[in-house]
Amino acid sequence: xxxxxxxxxxxxxxxxxxxxxxxxxxxxxxxxxxxxxxxxxxxxxxxxxxxxxxxxxxxxxxxxxxxxxxxxxxxxxxxxxxxxxxxxxxxxxxxxxxxxxxxxxxxxxxxxxxxxxxxxxxxxxxxxxxxxxxxxxxxxxxxxxxxxxxxxxxxxxxxxxxxxxxxxxxxx
Numbered sequence: 001x002x003x004x005x006x007x008x009x010x011x012x013x014x015x016x017x018x019x020x021x022x023x024x025x026x027x028x029x030x031x032x033x034x035x036x037x038x039x040x041x042x043x044x045x046x047x048x049x050x051x052x053x054x055x056x057x058x059x060x061x062x063x064x065x066x067x068x069x070x071x072x073x074x075x076x077x078x079x080x081x082x083x084x085x086x087x088x089x090x091x092x093x094x095x096x097x098x099x100x101x102x103x104x105x106x107x108x109x110x111x112x113x114x115x116x117x118x119x120x121x122x123x124x125x126x127x128x129x130x131x132x133x134x135x136x137x138x139x140x141x142x143x144x145x146x147x148x149x150x151x152x153x154x155x156x157x158x159x160x161x162x163x164x165x166x167x168x169x170x171x172x
Contacts, residue, residue, distance in 0.1 A: 058167035060085035069114035106131035133159035
């Protein structure tokens with residue numbers, strides 16, 4: 001059987017295109033962990049309690065081998081202290097973000113790749129999860145829920161949300 005040059009060229013182009021499509025690397029994945037600060041004292045810009053300091057250490061143990069490449073915190077004592085043990089363990093700086101503009105911060109996070117920790121507050125963490133395209137779940141109990149750990153896997157436009165717990169269990 002004889003194949004014309006035009007048919008041969010068409011077959012070759014299809015083979016090359018097919019091989020190129022099959023060898024395309026998958027889109028990069030970003031993993032973002034989001035937590036509320038640990039247990040806090042009372043007052044203006046309170047520090048963590050002894051329980052909160054222990055929970056911050058537990059967070060560091062939980063995420064130490066997660067491949068964290070960046071850590072973000074709001075500019076409050078309780079959030080910086082929650083992030084501090086992991087930052088120290090990984091020799092990473094804690095970068096501050098402005099929680100008053102969550103849509104812009106969500107866009108900044110979505111433009112990055114790697115594995116990121118974001119430490120915020122009960123009234124900023126679920127909305128940030130939502131701005132990132134994830135499922136925020138139920139409202140955080142302001143008085144006693146400090147163990148919620150969101151894990152967002154972002155690949156292209158696909159966002160998968162996992163809700164985990166860490167440290168001492170939350171008791172409603």
